[in-house]
Amino acid sequence: MLVTCGIVLALAFLTYVLYSDALLRYAVERGSPALREVLRESGMLSIAESADSRIQTRWMVGLALLISFVGILNAMVMSVTERFREIGTMKCLGALDSLIIKLYLIESMFQGLGGTLIGILFGLALGLFEGLGIYGSETFGLVPLLVLIKIVTTCLLAGVLLSVGGALYPAWVAARMQPVDAMRQEV
Amino acid sequence: MSDVLEEESSAKQEEEERLQRELLFATHIVRAIDVSKTYYLGAEPVHALRGINFSVRRGEYVAIMGPSGSGKTTLFNMIGGLDKPETGRVFIDEVDIAALDSIELAWLRCHKIGYIFQTFNLLRVATALDNVMMPMLFAGMQHSDAQDKAVALLERVGLGKRILHKPVEMSGGQQQRVAIARALANSPSILLADEPTGNLDATTGLQIIELMKELNESEGVTVICATHDHKMLDLSDRIAWIRDGRVERFKKRSEITITEGRADARE
Numbered sequence: 001m002l003v004t005c006g007i008v009l010a011l012a013f014l015t016y017v018l019y020s021d022a023l024l025r026y027a028v029e030r031g032s033p034a035l036r037e038v039l040r041e042s043g044m045l046s047i048a049e050s051a052d053s054r055i056q057t058r059w060m061v062g063l064a065l066l067i068s069f070v071g072i073l074n075a076m077v078m079s080v081t082e083r084f085r086e087i088g089t090m091k092c093l094g095a096l097d098s099l100i101i102k103l104y105l106i107e108s109m110f111q112g113l114g115g116t117l118i119g120i121l122f123g124l125a126l127g128l129f130e131g132l133g134i135y136g137s138e139t140f141g142l143v144p145l146l147v148l149i150k151i152v153t154t155c156l157l158a159g160v161l162l163s164v165g166g167a168l169y170p171a172w173v174a175a176r177m178q179p180v181d182a183m184r185q186e187v
Numbered sequence: 188m189s190d191v192l193e194e195e196s197s198a199k200q201e202e203e204e205r206l207q208r209e210l211l212f213a214t215h216i217v218r219a220i221d222v223s224k225t226y227y228l229g230a231e232p233v234h235a236l237r238g239i240n241f242s243v244r245r246g247e248y249v250a251i252m253g254p255s256g257s258g259k260t261t262l263f264n265m266i267g268g269l270d271k272p273e274t275g276r277v278f279i280d281e282v283d284i285a286a287l288d289s290i291e292l293a294w295l296r297c298h299k300i301g302y303i304f305q306t307f308n309l310l311r312v313a314t315a316l317d318n319v320m321m322p323m324l325f326a327g328m329q330h331s332d333a334q335d336k337a338v339a340l341l342e343r344v345g346l347g348k349r350i351l352h353k354p355v356e357m358s359g360g361q362q363q364r365v366a367i368a369r370a371l372a373n374s375p376s377i378l379l380a381d382e383p384t385g386n387l388d389a390t391t392g393l394q395i396i397e398l399m400k401e402l403n404e405s406e407g408v409t410v411i412c413a414t415h416d417h418k419m420l421d422l423s424d425r426i427a428w429i430r431d432g433r434v435e436r437f438k439k440r441s442e443i444t445i446t447e448g449r450a451d452a453r454e
């Protein structure tokens with residue numbers, strides 16, 4: 001449960017950053033004159049057009065990715081360590097190391113997928129909510145569908161890859177332990 | 188003509204080799220030689236096994252006795268291929284298990300040995316049925332076949348009405364019986380039982396003891412069993428006493444007298 005929460009939070013943040021950045025970009029590019037006027041008055045237009053802001057967004061995206069990575073990795077390590085006993089038992093009963101790794105990778109993939117999807121929805125909702133406050137009713141048509149799909153796909157891939165990658169190492173460690181050592185682990 | 192002769196002689200040779208192998212196998216199915224194991228609690232060494240020598244013949248029913256902490260469970264882990272000895276060697280069917288790679292070890296654990304752990308070690312999230320099916324699925328059995336066999340095994344240990352219960356929904360004795368059914372899943376040739384009747388009442392315990400004896404007699408399963416139960420001792424072929432990580436005595440059943448709660452070597 002905690003694991004899924006971690007993934008949800010990380011992905012919500014990543015999606016939110018990407019989405020709100022896209023909203024601002026397209027509001028500047030193709031917003032109605034009235035909207036551009038509002039943006040100019042609030043100073044957001046000059047911010048959006050400055051070179052500084054591009055760099056800043058990159059930083060934000062990078063940071064979001066890093067947070068996702070650390071969050072998911074940590075969550076995955078925890079979830080596999082919690083189950084060392086189970087892994088040890090399975091080894092005692094004759095499970096191949098490769099089967100154990102496969103089992104946990106598949107499981108973490110589903111866990112990652114679930115958490116990622118929820119996170120993406122949260123992130124989009126958050127961005128949309130914020131956008132409605134700034135851009136009003138124009139928010140909905142602002143970002144082209146294709147760009148939206150691209151954002152969602154990026155986040156989906158990031159979420160699943162990070163979950164599986166995060167589970168790979170602890171699963172590998174657990175699968176290679178002596179079964180009794182794995183069974184004895186108290187977490 | 189000469190081809191036929193050659194074939195015949197090579198067939199003869201093969202037959203001879205097979206007989207020799209069988210003779211070898213007939214002697215010892217489990218052999219532990221000078222096995223030691225030390226645990227470390229911080230820097231403090233705990234010598235769980237101090238050069239233990241222990242061998243069991245195919246089809247034997249061996250009981251292991253010894254006070255708590257004498258090293259019974261540690262010995263079981265060694266002869267079951269669940270842990271590596273620090274020094275010494277363990278042979279199963281005359282194969283040094285230190286020479287096996289991880290895939291061969293998994294095969295051995297899956298097909299050859301049935302474990303009944305002192306602490307059951309059932310998967311908490313799985314039902315009794317799933318727990319018993321697991322080793323069969325590891326062995327590559329079809330799901331429906333595994334299910335049929337698991338149900339039959341659970342019925343055999345008297346849990347036919349509990350197959351969809353999870354371990355937390357069962358009593359200690361019931362969990363123990365699930366563990367026993369699981370140990371029998373792949374029809375092992377060696378049954379390693381660590382106090383299998385420790386949590387059972389007299390009647391259920393007797394049923395389990397009789398089940399193990401029946402497997403031993405009718406199917407030739409080698410049984411190695413840690414126990415304090417005098418009924419179990421009475422049925423066994425040999426009894427080993429373990430103390431401080433060593434085999435203190437290893438006697439035939441006929442050489443000892445067993446009285447309620449005690450087993451003494453005849454002087």
Ligand SMILES: Nc1ncnc2c1ncn2[C@@H]1O[C@H](COP(=O)(O)OP(=O)(O)OP(=O)(O)O)[C@@H](O)[C@H]1O
Pocket residue numbers: 184226227228233234235253254255256257258259260261262305
């Ligand atoms: N993981 C461990 N770490 C440290 N010491 C251990 C560990 N496992 C066992 N020991 C020690 O090794 C010794 C032998 O333990 P073992 O579990 O083999 O005893 P046992 O004969 O099975 O006892 P019991 O009848 O209580 O089950 C004990 O002194 C125990 O304290």
Ligand SMILES: [Mg+2]
Pocket residue numbers: 259260261305381
């Ligand atoms: Mg023990």
